[in-house]
Amino acid sequence: MLSEAVKLKAQQLGFVVCGFSQATDTGEDAKFVEKWLAAGKHGNMSWMQRNKEKRYDPRQIVEDAKTLISVAYNYYTDEIPEKSSYYKLSKYACGKDYHYIIKQRLQQLLSFIEEKSGKRKARIFVDSAPLLERYHAKKSGLGFIGKNTCLINRTIGSFFFIGHIIIDIELKYNETVLANFCGSCTRCLDACPTAALKPFELDARKCISYITIEYHNSEISEYFKGKMQNYIFGCDICQDVCPWNRQIKKHNETLFSPSVQLQEMQKTDWEQLNRPFFKKLFKHTPIERAGFKQLQRNIRFCADNQ
Ligand code: SF4
Ligand code: SF4
Numbered sequence: 235m236l237s238e239a240v241k242l243k244a245q246q247l248g249f250v251v252c253g254f255s256q257a258t259d260t261g262e263d264a265k266f267v268e269k270w271l272a273a274g275k276h277g278n279m280s281w282m283q284r285n286k287e288k289r290y291d292p293r294q295i296v297e298d299a300k301t302l303i304s305v306a307y308n309y310y311t312d313e314i315p316e317k318s319s320y321y322k323l324s325k326y327a328c329g330k331d332y333h334y335i336i337k338q339r340l341q342q343l344l345s346f347i348e349e350k351s352g353k354r355k356a357r358i359f360v361d362s363a364p365l366l367e368r369y370h371a372k373k374s375g376l377g378f379i380g381k382n383t384c385l386i387n388r389t390i391g392s393f394f395f396i397g398h399i400i401i402d403i404e405l406k407y408n409e410t411v412l413a414n415f416c417g418s419c420t421r422c423l424d425a426c427p428t429a430a431l432k433p434f435e436l437d438a439r440k441c442i443s444y445i446t447i448e449y450h451n452s453e454i455s456e457y458f459k460g461k462m463q464n465y466i467f468g469c470d471i472c473q474d475v476c477p478w479n480r481q482i483k484k485h486n487e488t489l490f491s492p493s494v495q496l497q498e499m500q501k502t503d504w505e506q507l508n509r510p511f512f513k514k515l516f517k518h519t520p521i522e523r524a525g526f527k528q529l530q531r532n533i534r535f536c537a538d539n540q
Contacts (some may be wrong), residue, residue: 235406236347236350236403236405237243237254237405237406239350240252240254240343240346240347240405241301241345241348242344243346244303245340247339247342247343248307248339249305249306249307249310249343249397250306250307250387250390250394250488251305251306251376251377251387251389251390251394252303252304252305252306253303253304253371253374253375253376253408254301254302254303254374254405254406254407254408255301255304255373255374255375255407255408256292256300256301256302256407257292257294257296257300257301257302257369257538258288258291258301259290259291260290260291260366260369260370261328263366263369263503264289264342264366265288265336266288266436267290267366267470270291271283274435274439275435275437275438275439276438276451277438277444277448277449278449279438279444279448280341284362284364285364285443286535288364288365288416289364289365289366290366292365292370292400293442293446293520295357295365295400296355296356296357296400296401296402296526297355297402297467298355299355299400299401299402300401300402300403300404301399301400301401301403301404302370302373302374302400302401302406302416302436303343303374303397303398303399303406304370304371304373304375304376304396304397304398305311305336305378305396305397305398305436306337306338306371306376306387306390306394306396306397306441307332307336307339307395307397307487308364308390308393308394308482308483308484308486308487309325309326309329309393309394309395309485309487309489309490310325310391310393310482310483310484311325311328311330311484311485311492312484312487313491313492314485314492314497314499315495315497317488317499318464319500320464320468320500320501321464321465321466321499321500321504321533321536322463322464322465322467322468322470323446323465323468323471323521324432324443324465324468324470325393325466326393326395326468326520327344327467327468327519327520327521328490328491328492328496329487329490329491329492329519330359330490330519331423331518331519331520331521331522331523332360332395332490333360333361334518335361335487335490336360336395336490337358337395339397340358340360340397340398340399341358342400343399344356344358344401347399347401347403351403351500353489354401354402354403355401356399356400356401357399357400358397358398358399358403359397359398359399359400360395360396360398361395361396365400366400366431367396367398368383368384368385368396369483370383370398371385371396371398372411372412372486373408373411374407374408374476375408375410375412375459376396376520377392377412377479378412378414379414379434380392380414380415380416380422380476380478380508381416381419381420381422381423381431381433381434381435382416382422382431382436382472382473382509383431383434383435383436384424384472384476386415386463386478387478388415388474388478390482391476391479391480391481391482392473392476392477392479393471393473393482394400395477396437398476399500403505407523416433418530419477420433420477420506421471421475421477422505423472423475424469424475425462425472425474426472427442427462427463427471428440428442428457428458429474430442430443434533440457441458441469442458442461442462442463442468442469442471442479443468443469444464446465446466446467446468446469446524446528446532447467447468447482447524450528452531453531454531454532454535455497458535458539459539460539460540462535462536462539464536465536466504466529466532466533466536467524467529467532487494487517493515495515495532501537504533505533505534505537507526507529507533509526511520512520512526512529513526
């Protein structure tokens, strides 16, 4: 059966979970996003206001779309030790750029499907607008949405990338959309140093991840003074404290491992970082996409506001 063969192939390509859901509009989730946008909690991510028809209905992206194939790719690493003499990067940003790596794997998965079923109408997405990725991944059975707003899988936790293929072929849809498994836990809400989280809702404007990656102004607001916890790119705190991430395994993707140079960077090395070294150190990484100036701004802010 094709559905089982696709899941097996996905596993062979390194995806730790794969599931399918019917391509339909995003219903209640679209309403939640609209309310969130209206409250301005997306900050200056104005691209979220665009292409809404497509964002809320994958059938507007691929003609005759029937299915979303959702996959998860583990990026968990503990290769950069936490030391007070080190600045911190989000785990996902330590290795080579995941967009390229995962898109390539998804392309292989699509080629496999087309070998079996002929040429298809399809598109591949990895963290790229317009798609409510967590919504579709939840519907495909990859996990539940936690109070920290992350998609959490009860076996592999939440440190994984999500990828999608929207395709014009029917596969065996997931039948059980998981309810929330947070229970009475509030660890993520309590641990967030900037009070950016309410249960199931993030105020991006207060989030270290947003401010260090998506916020492109030359200055960081005073609100973040003394709250950065040494993060200069992204923030993992609300995932690190989550009990569902206690027993997870490190990724198997050599391209996601940080270079030896990166593993050994002391605060003083970061503070003296120049453009040529930045280019060398972060070639083809998510940090290269943010740019030297932005990283330098983040380092300066952390150094000045310990
Ligand atoms: S990423 Fe960091 S700042 Fe943002 S909500 Fe999570 S703990 Fe708070
Ligand atoms: S830390 Fe607790 S409340 Fe937060 S997402 Fe994890 S289980 Fe849910």
